[in-house]
Amino acid sequence: MFKKATKTKSKLREALFGPSGSGKTYSALRMATGMGGKIALIDTEHGSASKYADKFEFDVCELNDDKSITATIKTIADAKNYDILIIDSLTHSWQELMEEVDHLAKTKYRGNSWSAWSDGTPKQKKLVGAILSFPGHVIATMRSKTEWTTETDIRGKTKPVRIGLSPEQGKGIEYEFDMLMELNTEHQCLIIKDRTGEYQDKNVGLLTEEFGAELMAWLGKGKNPEVQQPEEETITPEPEEKPATDPNLKDKFIADFFAAAKENEAKWSNKKDVNHFIVDFVTDEMGGSLWCTELCTEKGHPDKLNSKMADNDPGWTILSLMCAGWDFKKSFTAARTAHVLNKGNTNATDAA
Numbered sequence: 265m266f267k268k269a270t271k272t273k274s275k276l277r278e279a280l281f282g283p284s285g286s287g288k289t290y291s292a293l294r295m296a297t298g299m300g301g302k303i304a305l306i307d308t309e310h311g312s313a314s315k316y317a318d319k320f321e322f323d324v325c326e327l328n329d330d331k332s333i334t335a336t337i338k339t340i341a342d343a344k345n346y347d348i349l350i351i352d353s354l355t356h357s358w359q360e361l362m363e364e365v366d367h368l369a370k371t372k373y374r375g376n377s378w379s380a381w382s383d384g385t386p387k388q389k390k391l392v393g394a395i396l397s398f399p400g401h402v403i404a405t406m407r408s409k410t411e412w413t414t415e416t417d418i419r420g421k422t423k424p425v426r427i428g429l430s431p432e433q434g435k436g437i438e439y440e441f442d443m444l445m446e447l448n449t450e451h452q453c454l455i456i457k458d459r460t461g462e463y464q465d466k467n468v469g470l471l472t473e474e475f476g477a478e479l480m481a482w483l484g485k486g487k488n489p490e491v492q493q494p495e496e497e498t499i500t501p502e503p504e505e506k507p508a509t510d511p512n513l514k515d516k517f518i519a520d521f522f523a524a525a526k527e528n529e530a531k532w533s534n535k536k537d538v539n540h541f542i543v544d545f546v547t548d549e550m551g552g553s554l555w556c557t558e559l560c561t562e563k564g565h566p567d568k569l570n571s572k573m574a575d576n577d578p579g580w581t582i583l584s585l586m587c588a589g590w591d592f593k594k595s596f597t598a599a600r601t602a603h604v605l606n607k608g609n610t611n612a613t614d615a616a
Contacts, residue, residue, distance in 0.1 A: 271486035276401040276479060279354075279438065280471075281408045281431040282447030288405040289313050291447060291471035292350045293320045296403060298476025301347025306339050308356040322350075331356040332364075333387045337394045348401045355407040355432040361387060388434050396440065401483075404441070406431040443479075445471070 276299070280288050289309070293316055296303045303322035307313045308331045314324055323346070325339050336357045343349045361384055369380035395402055408431050416422050431437065438444050444457035453471050455463040460482050468475060531537060 272489040273486050274483050276483055277441045278403045278443040279406060279441040280403060280445045280447065281406040283408050283449060286447035286449055287451040288447060289352050290316060292352060292403045292405055294473050295471050295476035296348045296350055298473030299348060299401060299480040303348045303350065304343040304346035305350040305352060307352055309352060313352055332360045333357045333391045337391055340394045340398060344399055346400055349398055351404040353405040353407060357391060358433045392440050406433050408432060
């Protein structure tokens with residue numbers, strides 16, 4: 265359903281990129297400090313951010329040994345209780361991903377890097393999703409590809425100048441942020457992308473605490489966003505696996521067992537013979553043991569022999585009792601008693 269668009273208070277999603285020495289880390293900390301709130305910083309630059317600990321108040325988590333996307337996503341989740349998260353920088357996780365994809369291309373996809381990205385792209389999307397779903401403000405720094413050129417100064421002399429090009433991150437990463445800022449080696453900031461509408465294509469000079477406060481004021485304008493209650497997950501328990509209940513199969517098994525028992529009864533001279541018959545028959549008839557267990561359970565407590573059991577051959581009675589938990593000796597004795605008494609037309613239940 266469509267409704268009138270209204271501005272709501274929002275969280276900052278800002279990316280800051282530039283060549284080495286442009287002041288990415290320092291500028292991010294200045295802006296975050298001006299915004300106010302508790303700051304967390306993910307440091308993949310070997311502790312470089314902590315060099316500014318005497319100037320800014322923030323907590324840091326250094327990712328030195330594992331800079332992968334998986335480690336970055338986990339650390340983002342760990343920072344959920346902070347107001348502002350600085351990721352310094354996003355470049356390392358991208359470099360790790362490219363190395364992983366290159367390895368997959370050589371080992372799994374026979375040199376086909378295009379196919380290898382079928383494993384890499386989903387990981388990159390998870391990283392972007394983790395950034396966008398972070399409950400606070402996010403400032404992410406990225407290294408930029410660097411080239412050297414020459415410039416002529418006011419005295420007419422030429423000098424080499426280092427310039428930054430595009431960010432070292434996945435193609436199209438700039439689309440995921442509300443603001444995209446480029447720093448040069450003079451620490452001057454050009455706003456390349458700005459959804460606030462206040463700074464688009466402006467060179468705002470040094471990024472300061474005051475600039476962070478201005479951003480915070482704009483972000484705080486508008487209505488409070490509607491809080492969407494997460495839908496309660498309905499867990500449907502998996503049905504318990506039950507023994508086969510196809511009556512046709514069950515009846516066939518019983519009929520086959522009775523027929524086999526009658527054929528072999530004359531050969532039973534001791535309980536060992538009966539035991540061998542039971543084991544052989546159940547082994548040959550796949551699923552037979554499940555049906556026997558179910559049937560025996562339906563008949564109730566094994567201490568009282570059901571007359572229907574006794575009406576049949578002793579082999580069936582023995583098998584049923586053993587499925588119900590009786591040992592062979594007790595089953596054999598009860599079955600023989602019930603069978604003999606049944607031949608004399610005596611109720612087998614009383615005999616048990």
